[in-house]
Amino acid sequence: MKEVFIEFFGMQNPNVRYVVLGSVLLSISSAIVGCFTFLKKKALVGDVVSHAVLPGICLSFIVTGTKDPFMLIIGAFITGWLSILVMDYIVQNSKIKEDTATGLALSVFFGIGILLLTVIQHSGNAAQSGLDSFLFGKAAALIGKDLLAFGLIAIVILATVFLFYKEFKLICFDPDYAEAIGVPVKKMEMLLTSITVMAVVTGIQAVGVVLMAAMLITPAAAARFWSDRLSFMLVLASIFAALSGVSGAFISYTTPSMPTGPWIVMVLSLIAVFSFFFAPGKGIIIKLLKRRKIQMQLLEENLLKSFYKIGEITEDFKAARSNAELKEVRRFSSGQFREGLNRLAKQGFIKRNNGTWSLTAEGLQKGRRVVRLHRLWELYLTKYLRIAPDHVHEDAETIEHVITPELEARLEKLLEYPDEDPHSSNIPYN
Amino acid sequence: MIEQVQNPALEIHDLTVSYDKKPVLWGIDLSVPKGAIAGIVGPNGAGKSTLIKSVMGLVPLSSGYVKIFDEELNTVRKRVSYVPQRESVDWDFPASVLDVVMMGRYSKVGLMRRLRKADLEAARYALQQVGMEKFEKRQISQLSGGQQQRVFLARALTQQADIYFMDEPFAGVDAATEKAIIQLLKEMASQGKTVIVVHHDLQSVATYFDWIIMLNLRLVASGPTEKAFSQELLEETYGGKLTLLTEVGELMKKGQYPTREKQ
Numbered sequence A: 001m002k003e004v005f006i007e008f009f010g011m012q013n014p015n016v017r018y019v020v021l022g023s024v025l026l027s028i029s030s031a032i033v034g035c036f037t038f039l040k041k042k043a044l045v046g047d048v049v050s051h052a053v054l055p056g057i058c059l060s061f062i063v064t065g066t067k068d069p070f071m072l073i074i075g076a077f078i079t080g081w082l083s084i085l086v087m088d089y090i091v092q093n094s095k096i097k098e099d100t101a102t103g104l105a106l107s108v109f110f111g112i113g114i115l116l117l118t119v120i121q122h123s124g125n126a127a128q129s130g131l132d133s134f135l136f137g138k139a140a141a142l143i144g145k146d147l148l149a150f151g152l153i154a155i156v157i158l159a160t161v162f163l164f165y166k167e168f169k170l171i172c173f174d175p176d177y178a179e180a181i182g183v184p185v186k187k188m189e190m191l192l193t194s195i196t197v198m199a200v201v202t203g204i205q206a207v208g209v210v211l212m213a214a215m216l217i218t219p220a221a222a223a224r225f226w227s228d229r230l231s232f233m234l235v236l237a238s239i240f241a242a243l244s245g246v247s248g249a250f251i252s253y254t255t256p257s258m259p260t261g262p263w264i265v266m267v268l269s270l271i272a273v274f275s276f277f278f279a280p281g282k283g284i285i286i287k288l289l290k291r292r293k294i295q296m297q298l299l300e301e302n303l304l305k306s307f308y309k310i311g312e313i314t315e316d317f318k319a320a321r322s323n324a325e326l327k328e329v330r331r332f333s334s335g336q337f338r339e340g341l342n343r344l345a346k347q348g349f350i351k352r353n354n355g356t357w358s359l360t361a362e363g364l365q366k367g368r369r370v371v372r373l374h375r376l377w378e379l380y381l382t383k384y385l386r387i388a389p390d391h392v393h394e395d396a397e398t399i400e401h402v403i404t405p406e407l408e409a410r411l412e413k414l415l416e417y418p419d420e421d422p423h424s425s426n427i428p429y430n
Numbered sequence B: 001m002i003e004q005v006q007n008p009a010l011e012i013h014d015l016t017v018s019y020d021k022k023p024v025l026w027g028i029d030l031s032v033p034k035g036a037i038a039g040i041v042g043p044n045g046a047g048k049s050t051l052i053k054s055v056m057g058l059v060p061l062s063s064g065y066v067k068i069f070d071e072e073l074n075t076v077r078k079r080v081s082y083v084p085q086r087e088s089v090d091w092d093f094p095a096s097v098l099d100v101v102m103m104g105r106y107s108k109v110g111l112m113r114r115l116r117k118a119d120l121e122a123a124r125y126a127l128q129q130v131g132m133e134k135f136e137k138r139q140i141s142q143l144s145g146g147q148q149q150r151v152f153l154a155r156a157l158t159q160q161a162d163i164y165f166m167d168e169p170f171a172g173v174d175a176a177t178e179k180a181i182i183q184l185l186k187e188m189a190s191q192g193k194t195v196i197v198v199h200h201d202l203q204s205v206a207t208y209f210d211w212i213i214m215l216n217l218r219l220v221a222s223g224p225t226e227k228a229f230s231q232e233l234l235e236e237t238y239g240g241k242l243t244l245l246t247e248v249g250e251l252m253k254k255g256q257y258p259t260r261e262k263q
Helices: A003-011 A014-039 A045-064 A067-091 A098-121 A142-165 A165-173 A175-180 A185-226 A230-253 A260-278 A282-313 A323-329 A334-347 A362-384 A393-399 A407-413 B048-055 B071-078 B097-109 B117-129 B145-159 B174-190 B202-208 B231-238 B245-253
Strands: A350-353 A356-359 B010-019 B021-032 B037-039 B064-070 B080-083 B163-166 B196-197 B210-217 B216-223
Touching: A003 A230, A003 A356, A003 B048, A014 A045, A014 A142, A014 A165, A014 A185, A014 A230, A045 A067, A045 A098, A045 A185, A045 B097, A045 B210, A067 A098, A067 A185, A142 A165, A142 A185, A165 A185, A165 B097, A165 B216, A175 A185, A175 B048, A175 B080, A185 A230, A185 A260, A185 A407, A230 A260, A282 A323, A282 A334, A282 B080, A323 A334, A323 A356, A334 A350, A350 B037, A356 A362, A362 A393, A362 A407, A362 B048, B010 B048, B010 B080, B021 B064, B021 B210, B021 B245, B037 B048, B037 B174, B037 B202, B048 B064, B048 B196, B048 B210, B064 B071, B071 B080, B097 B145, B145 B163, B145 B231, B174 B196, B210 B231, B216 B231, B216 B245
Parallel strands: B021 B216, B037 B196, B037 B210, B080 B163, B163 B196
Antiparallel strands: A350 A356, B010 B021, B010 B064, B210 B216
8 A cells, every 4th residue: 555655746757747746737727716706606507517527528529530639629629618508598698597598508508419429430431439538538548749738728717716816806706896887897708608618618628528517516615615715715625626636536546447527627626525514603513513512501400490499489409409490480392301400410509418419609600690681681672572471471481591790780781780681580689 | 856966976867767669667777876865766666676586686778877976887897796686595505694794895895705704803893793793603694683783784884985776775674673764874974875675654754864855766856855755745656656758668568679779
């Protein structure tokens, strides 16, 4: 394994160099333009273009009779662009909505492409072999001339984004305002579309028609989870893309039966899935953890409140309470009940003594605060929102857990440190 | 009651705007004096936003022309600013408050150029003017509606224009923001800037605006608020649906008739 690693990353073998460099270049190119299509909410445009370049490639082969990458790219570029124009024309001049127009353009162009490809394959022209690799990509078979084309296109794309960064940003965020302040919106859109088509045309040679949309959108979607700045998002998407490019090349190098292109997309997808679950702030797991934390807070505070309420009735706050006594005040599911009590004991708010529980000084204070907040809020609702006293309890049940010490101070001041809530219950202070 | 003024900041002449051949504004003719705070009022679907958008060149005109400071929009664009409706953009866009405010400087900086330090200072100053200087690093999705509106206003201010078009700047904002914005507009007007505002709340018209434009598919009134803002004209603007006008519009859409015949 180690030798393979050194062999691969030493890049002595020109084939390895071509494949790695090629994969990285086109992954980065498509990731960067993908960020803009993603933010313009035109994620499917990449899919349309990637399908629509097939007829261009075939036509270009029919006309020139060679598989020269530059010639094929020109043909692909033309039909790719054409598909976008057709799509826009349909949306603007008919009742057909964008999703349908997208589907139409995609399938019609791809259908023509397949038709032409079949005709070429049956024409007996020996030069045609390998043309169908555009359908599924051929990243592992990249050669020097391909690499030159990729490199040039990558440079054009990067330079364009660098030069027109702020304009692209503005037309993605607020095209009306861009137009109003005199940014040439139409020209900028054309430029952005052109580099999108270029990225697709190059990318398709590595991963094929079907996976191309993933190359555009996945890095952007993953990067968005980690970043709230466009510039950082672009950098991050490029890093994800480059990483996937290298990994894809490496995996197919170690295991010759593994295809490069699909593995690039696989790695990208893994990064996206990971981001989806674990990204700070936006990831699902983080959200779940936050929700669980809140649930625990509610449970603990409700238990302490129960202790306090029993104390109010018996006028003894620190006496030991049995499970049955506590459950009488408020219903808890038995699992939660046990978990909550154990947590409170661990945190030092209650003490366990032979199957019964008693409040510590800190627990008493905390329980008293929750009850105080509950009753203060009830009073606030009746006094300032004119809500009937018999309607305020449910609301206060939630709000008592939300109010911060600062809000509490303001509430007390506003209500002038009242003694009683709307139901004539005592409002306890420390 | 349509009052025309000499040497206006904004002149709209015989303006008709159609969506898919259906006219939504019919033959608007008005002028607004320099230094005015003008309110555009009218019921929903009256064409208030469309009027502003047509002035900004965002929707094609079926007939007529618009002149700002007696010039075509394109020659005076640097003196014109625009505040679109807050809901017209996706506030989940990856940008900070400062990023958005700096956008107001893009046209001053020009294509292919980077923003300069002066642009940063202009943006910070504008944020100060709207009381948002503490929020410059905040991600825009974390702002309240009122704060978003202030950010949009700050972005327009960085343009240092002479005339401002604002589409519902008071929609969905808190009372404090509304007060701060109107204060700012009055200050701007006292410096000779013209402000034209699409407005929804008839209660505040008399105190906010010194010029009023009343619109309902056609122009009902345009003049000084004390003269034009009358019960009778309000009823004409808000009451009585113009079913005839709407039906003719529908027919034009159905038959795809041209708004103006070629001469």
